[in-house]
Amino acid sequence: MDRSVKNDYPGAMARPREFDERRVLRAVREQFWNAGYAATSLQDLMRDSGLGKGSLYAAFGDKHQLFLRALRGYNDANDLALRTMLEAAPRAVDGLRAFVMAPVSDASGVAAQRGCFMANSTYELAAADAEVLTEARRTYEATTAAVAECVVRAQGEGDVSADSDPMGTARALLAAQQGVVFMGRTGMDITTLTATADSLTAQLLPEG
Amino acid sequence: MDRSVKNDYPGAMARPREFDERRVLRAVREQFWNAGYAATSLQDLMRDSGLGKGSLYAAFGDKHQLFLRALRGYNDANDLALRTMLEAAPRAVDGLRAFVMAPVSDASGVAAQRGCFMANSTYELAAADAEVLTEARRTYEATTAAVAECVVRAQGEGDVSADSDPMGTARALLAAQQGVVFMGRTGMDITTLTATADSLTAQLLPEG
């Protein structure tokens, strides 16, 4: 029997789980996000999740699988939030602007310094971990596609030049956003960081 | 006696060193650059440098100190190369463009995927390692200052609007460059990456 696979039929279980899977994954994600993969020990994960080693391994497999679960969950949630945000924007170009400014949306600067879980993971692992690299490409392609879709809408609304290539524009906007994320990680103060993001936004998505 | 400090008076040494310090630091830097700090073991460093543990510790101190030595060396060399390149540009704006395009200057894409040693280190360690964070700030402030100086020159040559703030412009250019570096780390093919860098350059430093 493979105990690393989630049981799809809780009714067939003998002893029921004492923990909420989503809660555990959330705690695990926070830990990996804050400290990175290598710097997170199983003890950290046990402390934060409240589970023992046996339970953790039975439910999620080893440390690497658990990490991937947390990372994929983060990306899926992010993707959904992005699409929702872009679609909700009355004018598409405002959605695009919000996309670039997202890293500085927390006025305290804490979120900016912590950065993006996927970007952190890419830097730490993508070169050596094929699964993380695959996940990174999957995620950034999804993001690029969502942004490009919004660029098309903005072109229809006359806010982005009809000459520009939607995918190319989306990639440039994503690169700009990730540049802001990076500057945040160096501990740049949130005021300067916001000004930088504003400057990029103004030049890449000019008004009128 | 502190054996971790380099002897400034080789004439006073009894047994002379059998290795070249710069050679060792170069080998160490490559290893840390390729694999990151945590993923690099002392065995890796011994293999690449050709030194035994005792020699390594006697000459450079522990792993962390050795890492900082390699990182600072990288940054100093980079800073010098940047200033040289910017000053050598006939028109300042071309120097600024080359700055943003630097991450894609290797047509094979290998350099792009490996990224920037300082950026990699910032992502891996800056949140938990105060010395690395300090080094990151020092480096990016130096870079920003050098770029800003070049922006001033470009303004004098009429290639950048006289209205724009040199430091703000420099930060935006640095962020754009780091965005390109990041996209490179996700394994984006060099052609697409170059197009993205070109797009950013064209929008941030328009001609005419």
Place this chain on the structure above:
DNA sequence: GGGATTATGGACCTCACAGTCCACAATAGG
């Protein structure tokens, strides 16, 4: 209620790691 099944968490194992230490080698100075 009893047998089958799953969950739990800590004891335990193995291993690789960073770092220390020391016997020996190689040079300088006199």
Place this chain on the structure above:
DNA sequence: CCTATTGTGGACTGTGAGGTCCATAATCCC
């Protein structure tokens, strides 16, 4: 040539890591 001093590299150590295992607990089904 002899002694003092520094360089060298491998043996060694302690620690904490990830991962396995199992006695026990808790539930379901008959």
